[in-house]
Amino acid sequence: MGSIYTTHQLIKKGNIMKVMNSLKSWKTRGKVKLVRRGKRVYVINTDGKNPRLKARQGKKK
Numbered sequence: 001m002g003s004i005y006t007t008h009q010l011i012k013k014g015n016i017m018k019v020m021n022s023l024k025s026w027k028t029r030g031k032v033k034l035v036r037r038g039k040r041v042y043v044i045n046t047d048g049k050n051p052r053l054k055a056r057q058g059k060k061k
Helices: 007-013
Strands: 018-020 032-037 040-045 054-057
Antiparallel strands (some): 040 054
């Protein structure tokens, strides 16, 4: 099913996750942690100062 949120609402909430080919440059941005969930690799922020700093490696669906 589709999402009930529009793109603008997701941007206001800060729930944006970037989709990158390589996470090499994102590893150097502050206190981040590389997490593997299933077959995907995620970069998430651990200090709580910038909760929007999150990315996923892989191609867009």
